[in-house]
Amino acid sequence: MASTNRRSFLARSAALAAVPAVATLAGGALADRAAAGTLPDYAPVPPSALGPAVNAQGFYVGQVEKNLYWVTDATYQAAFLTTREGVVLFDAPPTIGHNLQRAIDQVASANGVSNQVTHIVYSHHHADHLGASSLFGKDVTRIGQTETRRLLASEKDPTRPLPDVTYDTSYTLRVGGERVDLAWHGTNHTPDNTYIHFPGHDTLMLVDVLLPGWVPFDSFNLNEDVPGSIAAPDTALAYPWKHFIGGHMGRLGTRHDMAVYQQYIADIIVGVKLALVNVDPTPFFAKYGDNAWAAVKEYQAAQVAYASAPVIKKYLGVLAAADVYTASTAFVILESIRLDLGVGSQVHA
């Protein structure tokens, strides 16, 4: 497989870390531990989680519907719409980087349309989905939610130029006879995350909520607003669509993927509510006395183990990496159910 060469691994790892362009293999004791093969084993990834193979340049570009395309490096995803007046690009992940224009060139030349990117729509402000925006220069019209602009203004990252066009709750983008509906329905993954609906293409793009075929990344995908993120799939399903662009991993999603994901989160919530009732805090507080944080830590670790064990078992072979990240997501959901919803709160007499 092409993905076993060092260059590919570096490109993929760039998704997660600001590694120098030329990383050295002398990474210290921890990397030595990796080299020595003492990392834990995990269950194999179900084949249904994987997408099409990437080409020699490290990308795959595919048609979503008609003139709407998606590009992936097997970890990140962007999309683009070819129109008679130029190309509208949706997100610009730095791990795909220059392959974005290569993918567009390939599709444009095959169809005899313009390969000129005239607009970039930002799904949300995070650098891992936008850090290649500056590659498209100053003459592109950038579009994003009001909060996206505010957050980018405070972050001052030259690779993510501010959007020129902003909106508060909804915006209809019309370019070259095409229509895209952008909408903000409240906070979820970030305060500014946008629903991008393609009514003429039976497609919804919503980034960093559902990662088709996979469990969420660490800590419930690092979602800032946990209740908002739990509610987002219902909002997404209220739109008509067949194809889903989730911004991550190697394939498109379906409504069935969204339903499986919703059930996975619902199962975690059930487990967490049981843990809040069934795990007895007494032994932890008795053991640690004055060290309140030691008691809290061990008690909550026991609650997380109680909540996540049946969920991991149920989803192994269904969602990739259920045994890698479910506990960390269960912890974040437990805290939200305790702190936001007040479940399990006992009032001192």
Next chain:
Amino acid sequence: MTSPADSAPAVPDYAPIPRTALGPALNDQGYFVGRVERNLYYVTDGVYQAAFLTTADGVIMFDAPPSIGGNLQRAVDEIAAANGVSNTVTHLVYSHHHADHGSASSLFGGDVIRIGHEDTRRLLQRDGDPSRPLPEVTFTDRYTLAVGGERVELAWHGPNHTPDNIYIHFPDHDTLMFIDVVNAGWVPIYNLNLSEDVIGYMGAPAIALDYPWTHLISGHLGRLATRDDVAVHQQYIADIEASSREALASVDPVPYYVAGGANFWAGVKGHLDAVTERAAAPVIAKYTGVLAAADIEAFTMTTTFQIMQSLRLDRGPSGPVHP
């Protein structure tokens, strides 16, 4: 019947906590009430804190943690009786919407005037918890609460721990109340004290220090905080940030992704665990014996992980651009 706790292997031992982290002893009912300055008092159960101000027209309560619960009124009664003032709680100020600081609010009934940020009201509406009645009085940026000749300044300076967490300044009592950012004498718990906005959380102590005050009511653990406590906390966070930058640049990810193969999340987890361990280890070593619970590695590790991710995702760049 049997919980995992009953059958769990013995839980680990941790380093003794520094004496400086502890507050005063609790009474038989499980609370301590102490004067902050003049007619401003704080109540603690050793883990949570609330505050109250006695005035000519009644008592203003600041937060109502359920773990203190019925002891809030007992503490008020004790002080009111000793000073011959009213023990009726007339106002309740919410620092933020979280249940662990607000769920004894309903004990004070329907006639109390509740005050909170507009987002506190919005979030409490969302949460639908009868133990935390909605604030009737809300504000967007600032609100001056004047009751019985006393003045309290409430201010919202952006999201940090939660979107709605406010600064409560007592200009005539040399005191700031600001919850769930600095834990006096202790490290933050998991994930930067479970904070939603990492950049906002990291910037908050500097905003707190811009106010004039000698006493800080931080909402947690047994004692009041000082400006020095805030400075130590700031240094702890700054050390984690510096260490995270170093570790991101120096841990080679390749072996982890090789080991993970098609299981990309396994590769990512192996790599990021290594970065987090490398970044957190010197911080844990430096603060053990300085901040209580610094040796509970999961706390400093998860806080480091959140800061490291925010450096990538918020501040950028997240990594190199594919050539």
